[in-house]
Amino acid sequence: xxxxxxxxxxxxxxxxxxxxGFNIPLTGDIPKVGEGSKYSAExxxxxxxxxxxxKVGKDTYQLExxxxxxxxxxxxxxxxxxxxxxxDEVLALIGPQASKQAIPAGEICNSFKTxxxxxxxxxxxxxxxxxxxxxxxxxDPFQGPVVANFATREFKAKKAAVLYDIASDYPxxxxxxxxxxxxxxxxxxxxxxxxxxxxxxxxxxAQLTKIIKSGADVLFTPQYYDEVPLIVKQAHELGWKKxxxxxxxxxxxxxxxxxxxxxxxxxxxxxxxAAGARGATKEFIDSYKAKYGYIPDDVAAxxxxxxxxLLTAIQNTGGLSGKVEKDREAxxxxxxxxxxxxxxxxxxxxxxEGDPIKCAVIVKINNQGEFEFYESVCP
Amino acid sequence: xxAFFQNLLNALQWGSFYALIALGYTLxxxxxxxxxxxxxxxxMVGAYIGFFIATFLLGTYAFRLPVMLPNEVVFVITLVAAMxxxxxxxxxxxxxxxxxxxxxxxxxxxxxITALMAGLILENGNLALLGAxxxxxxxxxxxxxxxxxxxxxxxxxxxxIATTVVxxxxxxxxxxxxxxxxxxRAISYDRMAVPLMGIAADTVIVFTFALGSxxxxxxxxxxxxxxxxxxxxxxALVGWKAFIAAVIGGIGDIRGAFLGGFLLxxxxxFVAAVFPSTLRDLIAFSVLLIFLTIKPTGLFGVARxxxx
Numbered sequence: 001x002x003x004x005x006x007x008x009x010x011x012x013x014x015x016x017x018x019x020x021g022f023n024i025p026l027t028g029d030i031p032k033v034g035e036g037s038k039y040s041a042e043x044x045x046x047x048x049x050x051x052x053x054x055k056v057g058k059d060t061y062q063l064e065x066x067x068x069x070x071x072x073x074x075x076x077x078x079x080x081x082x083x084x085x086x087x088d089e090v091l092a093l094i095g096p097q098a099s100k101q102a103i104p105a106g107e108i109c110n111s112f113k114t115x116x117x118x119x120x121x122x123x124x125x126x127x128x129x130x131x132x133x134x135x136x137x138x139x140d141p142f143q144g145p146v147v148a149n150f151a152t153r154e155f156k157a158k159k160a161a162v163l164y165d166i167a168s169d170y171p172x173x174x175x176x177x178x179x180x181x182x183x184x185x186x187x188x189x190x191x192x193x194x195x196x197x198x199x200x201x202x203x204x205x206a207q208l209t210k211i212i213k214s215g216a217d218v219l220f221t222p223q224y225y226d227e228v229p230l231i232v233k234q235a236h237e238l239g240w241k242k243x244x245x246x247x248x249x250x251x252x253x254x255x256x257x258x259x260x261x262x263x264x265x266x267x268x269x270x271x272x273x274a275a276g277a278r279g280a281t282k283e284f285i286d287s288y289k290a291k292y293g294y295i296p297d298d299v300a301a302x303x304x305x306x307x308x309x310l311l312t313a314i315q316n317t318g319g320l321s322g323k324v325e326k327d328r329e330a331x332x333x334x335x336x337x338x339x340x341x342x343x344x345x346x347x348x349x350x351x352x353e354g355d356p357i358k359c360a361v362i363v364k365i366n367n368q369g370e371f372e373f374y375e376s377v378c379p
Numbered sequence: 380x381x382a383f384f385q386n387l388l389n390a391l392q393w394g395s396f397y398a399l400i401a402l403g404y405t406l407x408x409x410x411x412x413x414x415x416x417x418x419x420x421x422x423m424v425g426a427y428i429g430f431f432i433a434t435f436l437l438g439t440y441a442f443r444l445p446v447m448l449p450n451e452v453v454f455v456i457t458l459v460a461a462m463x464x465x466x467x468x469x470x471x472x473x474x475x476x477x478x479x480x481x482x483x484x485x486x487x488x489x490x491x492i493t494a495l496m497a498g499l500i501l502e503n504g505n506l507a508l509l510g511a512x513x514x515x516x517x518x519x520x521x522x523x524x525x526x527x528x529x530x531x532x533x534x535x536x537x538x539x540i541a542t543t544v545v546x547x548x549x550x551x552x553x554x555x556x557x558x559x560x561x562x563x564r565a566i567s568y569d570r571m572a573v574p575l576m577g578i579a580a581d582t583v584i585v586f587t588f589a590l591g592s593x594x595x596x597x598x599x600x601x602x603x604x605x606x607x608x609x610x611x612x613x614x615a616l617v618g619w620k621a622f623i624a625a626v627i628g629g630i631g632d633i634r635g636a637f638l639g640g641f642l643l644x645x646x647x648x649f650v651a652a653v654f655p656s657t658l659r660d661l662i663a664f665s666v667l668l669i670f671l672t673i674k675p676t677g678l679f680g681v682a683r684x685x686x687x
Contacts, residue, residue: 031513
């Protein structure tokens with residue numbers, strides 16, 4: 001019966017699917033990131049499949065998403081990429097989200113000639129010299145100066161301190177770009193404390209003591225949402241009263257739940273601001289909130305955009321051959337050609353490296369604990 | 380100089396957690412010659428139990444208490460209840476995992492492996508039951524921050540350090556001045572001869588596990604108060620390091636565990652304060668390794684014919 005169905009052309013065409021793999025952290029240090037990505041993907045998939053599927057050329061396809069947990073570890077991310085490419089034979093991959101996993105997984109995707117879009121990884125290395133790897137967000141060489149300029153203008157900061165995790169690609173890269181940008185404005189040595197810790201650390205009192213004694217005007221800490229509350233609380237306990245700034249890794253729905261009052265009034269740079277959004281962005285936020293009960297964070301929005309980018313590229317191929325290697329190649333070529341794509345996190349045009357040119361947003365955490373739009377910075 | 384004293388205080392707080400957990404390791408080892416590798420995860424269980432009791436008392440769940448308790452009262456109840464319930468968890472593990480092996484006279488290696496497995500079951504059981512999401516421990520104690528001669532400290536810091544010292548003193552009293560303490564020392568000396576003297580060895584062993592687990596819960600609740608982000612694997616790394624601290628102090632001796640815990644806390648904080656933090660664990664454990672080479676039994680340890 002099953003074999004009969006397989007060989008009946010009609011039934012076979014009905015079951016046509018496009019398979020896309022997701023390499024996301026469902027457990028590990030940042031499970032909320034994986035959850036947001038998955039929810040966002042499920043929402044888009046249901047929307048498209050309910051409307052009959054995705055039309056590519058003359059055929060219509062149902063979407064099939066496969067979620068692999070990379071446990072927020074580099075080695076699991078490469079294993080997940082390998083499994084999705086070779087075993088599940090997906091057409092393309094979305095994720096990993098954090099640079100620590102996106103950089104090694106990108107290497108796998110590139111060598112297997114499979115297109116990959118990382119929605120959230122801002123470290124330049126993720127896409128550098130990898131024609132098959134793309135991203136859905138801006139880069140740290142752009143984000144670093146945005147924060148440095150903002151701190152200079154807003155807080156009149158002349159000396160800055162940085163606290164970051166040296167064992168993780170994203171904070172390390174961004175800390176260095178911030179330092180370079182800040183010292184370019186205020187001269188060498190104006191970053192008076194450049195302190196490090198290692199993933200899983202819970203106590204930062206020694207580093208924060210040094211930062212407080214250094215006389216810095218602002219503290220920049222590009223860490224993930226599970227570390228930010230600890231850093232901010234300990235800084236306040238040790239007597240730090242000056243501003244603390246963060247980066248797009250702060251923008252999780254979980255941050256305020258963990259941080260509470262300590263984080264109110266702080267600023268961070270990110271990809272979009274949920275409070276006060278308009279148009280398609282508002283539509284996305286409203287339907288996400290109705291479905292899952294909380295306001296989506298930037299990872300969810302960027303994942304949504306990245307999947308839509310990928311689907312646009314698939315449609316632009318004008319028809320799939322059914323041979324996975326050939327189709328992967330066609331999708332990659334179309335991705336590189338996308339211009340002025342209207343995403344919910346802003347308009348994107350791809351550079352030859354596979355990086356979009358798009359604006360950054362500075363968000364202030366207001367007294368209600370919402371992420372409020374403060375200003376927008378474009379390249 | 381200010382920075383030095385500030386870091387001294389930081390180190391005392393950080394060392395307190397190691398010391399409290401190391402005391403649990405050392406108690407069980409002292410009595411049974413068993414390295415209870417599940418101890419770090421019992422610490423995690425203590426923190427989670429504390430979290431659930433605290434949020435329950437604060438009325439976060441559907442069932443509310445008829446009266447709203449002041450936060451300080453909630454904290455005390457949380458601490459006591461978490462210690463009692465975690466003691467129960469510790470005793471249960473002993474009953475299910477270790478006692479049958481002991482009865483069968485299994486080699487100590489198997490008991491250690493069982494302990495490792497019990498720890499993994501606790502971690503992954505938590506992950507499976509409660510999910511990977513982080514939980515935020517509620518702020519039960521109003522935080523006040525004092526500055527004295529350029530040194531800043533919070534009431535919580537002082538509370539943690541003071542409690543650790545008091546707990547250590549009470550433990551010293553229990554071990555050296557009570558009949559139960561005497562029985563514990565007797566079992567540690569010769570487990571075979573103790574039943575012949577009419578001491579119920581199992582009761583004493585259960586008591587040891589209860590005491591050690593209660594201390595882990597105390598550390599867990601304080602840890603969650605100081606670093607209020609809970610996750611299923613929070614006990615693993617801290618647990619291993621506290622075990623090392625116990626060995627440095629001379630495992631089996633509670634003064635050793637107490638000092639070893641603080642010693643590790645001091646080395647970690649001061650290395651991070653002086654060197655780039657990447658070198659912290661490298662230097663900390665190199666120092667400890669050299670220390671053990673010179674004095675293999677640790678600070679207070681006595682050489683025994685058999686050791687694991």
